Amino acid sequence: MVKAVVLGAAGGIGQPLSLLLKANPAVTELGLYDIVNTPGVAADLSHISTPAKVVGYLPPDDGLAKTLKGADIVVIPAGVPRKPGMTRDDLFKINAGIVRDLATGIAKAAPKAFVLVISNPVNSTVPIVAEVFKQHGVFDPKRLFGVTTLDVVRASTFVAEVIGDLGKAPSITVPVVGGHSGITIVPLLSQSSTPLPSGFAQAELEKLTNRIQYGGDEVVKAKDGAGSATLSMAYAGAEFAQKVIRAIKGEKGIVAPTFVHLSSEPAGGAALKKEIGKDLEYFSAPVELGPDGVASIKSLAKLTDYEKGLIDAAIPELATNIEKGVSFISASKL
Numbered sequence: 100m101v102k103a104v105v106l107g108a109a110g111g112i113g114q115p116l117s118l119l120l121k122a123n124p125a126v127t128e129l130g131l132y133d134i135v136n137t138p139g140v141a142a143d144l145s146h147i148s149t150p151a152k153v154v155g156y157l158p159p160d161d162g163l164a165k166t167l168k169g170a171d172i173v174v175i176p177a178g179v180p181r182k183p184g185m186t187r188d189d190l191f192k193i194n195a196g197i198v199r200d201l202a203t204g205i206a207k208a209a210p211k212a213f214v215l216v217i218s219n220p221v222n223s224t225v226p227i228v229a230e231v232f233k234q235h236g237v238f239d240p241k242r243l244f245g246v247t248t249l250d251v252v253r254a255s256t257f258v259a260e261v262i263g264d265l266g267k268a269p270s271i272t273v274p275v276v277g278g279h280s281g282i283t284i285v286p287l288l289s290q291s292s293t294p295l296p297s298g299f300a301q302a303e304l305e306k307l308t309n310r311i312q313y314g315g316d317e318v319v320k321a322k323d324g325a326g327s328a329t330l331s332m333a334y335a336g337a338e339f340a341q342k343v344i345r346a347i348k349g350e351k352g353i354v355a356p357t358f359v360h361l362s363s364e365p366a367g368g369a370a371l372k373k374e375i376g377k378d379l380e381y382f383s384a385p386v387e388l389g390p391d392g393v394a395s396i397k398s399l400a401k402l403t404d405y406e407k408g409l410i411d412a413a414i415p416e417l418a419t420n421i422e423k424g425v426s427f428i429s430a431s432k433l
């Protein structure tokens with residue numbers, strides 16, 4: 100039995116993500132929460148002939164607590180998206196408060212759930228959730244994930260395009276580490292499961308890296324004021340959720356990059372800090388998933404000098420983003 104919950108379920112990501120979770124036969128209950136339209140979205144999805152029982156609530160009458168009751172996995176795509184010309188950090192002033200309030204609801208109603216944060220800026224919203232959980236005495240670093248899967252999905256697709264064979268896209272894996280905004284997104288293309296063509300020039304490598312780092316901007320520009328990536332994000336969010344679900348059901352050896360807290364627990368956090376040469380509290384790295392969430396944080400393995408330079412360049416912005424999230428909660432009255 101797996102109960103999945105989507106907070107922000109009526110939105111551009113929320114609706115297709117809820118559809119993909121409803122289509123997942125491992126999900127037996129699906130809880131949908133938003134400030135608008137969830138009864139309609141829930142009624143619509145409930146007619147699909149898959150096992151999940153669907154419930155949808157709005158804020159009145161403790162709707163958030165009712166949606167979260169019994170949740171095993173909570174995915175959060177609530178909040179405003181970018182328009183052209185904005186950075187993800189520009190979303191902080193609205194989304195920080197939204198994520199804080201939803202995290203407070205989770206801390207009270209589903210403190211043991213696995214929490215997958217999509218709302219931007221992820222580099223700051225994940226620390227916000229952690230700080231809220233700490234204040235409620237329920238923080239478990241193994242159960243909190245910043246969803247960076249879209250960067251991984253983009254890297255697979257763009258490498259397949261470079262190779263000239265999109266058919267290979269589903270089987271190409273490229274670790275993408277660091278964080279989820281601009282230069283903090285660091286694709287480790289030297290570790291692509293399908294190597295780049297021989298003779299791939301440094302200038303081409305830099306162009307490909309830049310495309311992965313700024314893939315979000317490509318979509319924001321094309322949508323021209325109507326928002327950011329929603330469908331590819333729903334796909335990526337459902338993919339990551341499925342990995343977590345498979346791991347909690349006991350499947351071994353599932354590894355995926357995600358933005359996690361680096362502490363003594365789960366194992367590997369301290370070693371990763373040494374590897375990146377900075378005492379950062381959070382970093383996106385490949386993690387092994389297990390029945391309790393993050394089983395261990397993996398090494399970044401052998402990096403090229405170019406990749407080391409990208410990580411060094413990412414660290415100051417990551418540190419600022421993380422601190423911004425942490426201090427938002429220390430300054431907030433919960």
Ligand SMILES: NC(=O)c1ccc[n+]([C@@H]2O[C@H](COP(=O)([O-])OP(=O)(O)OC[C@H]3O[C@@H](n4cnc5c(N)ncnc54)[C@H](O)[C@@H]3O)[C@@H](O)[C@H]2O)c1
Pocket residue numbers: 106107108109110111112113132133134135176177178179180181190194197200201216217218219220221246247248249250279326327328329332
């Ligand atoms: N992590 C990633 O890779 C990634 C990728 C794409 C988008 N995003 C982010 O996801 C977020 C959502 O994007 P979208 O395109 O779905 O936006 P959207 O505006 O289409 O949907 C957001 C939904 O959140 C709801 N919402 C607002 N406040 C809420 C609250 N307090 N409680 C519950 N629901 C609330 C809105 O009603 C809306 O339905 C944005 O912050 C965006 O930047 C992240």
Ligand SMILES: O=C(O)C[C@H](O)C(=O)O
Pocket residue numbers: 180181187219249314315316318319327328
């Ligand atoms: O670009 C955005 O603002 C949305 C998302 O973070 C993305 O990478 O597509």
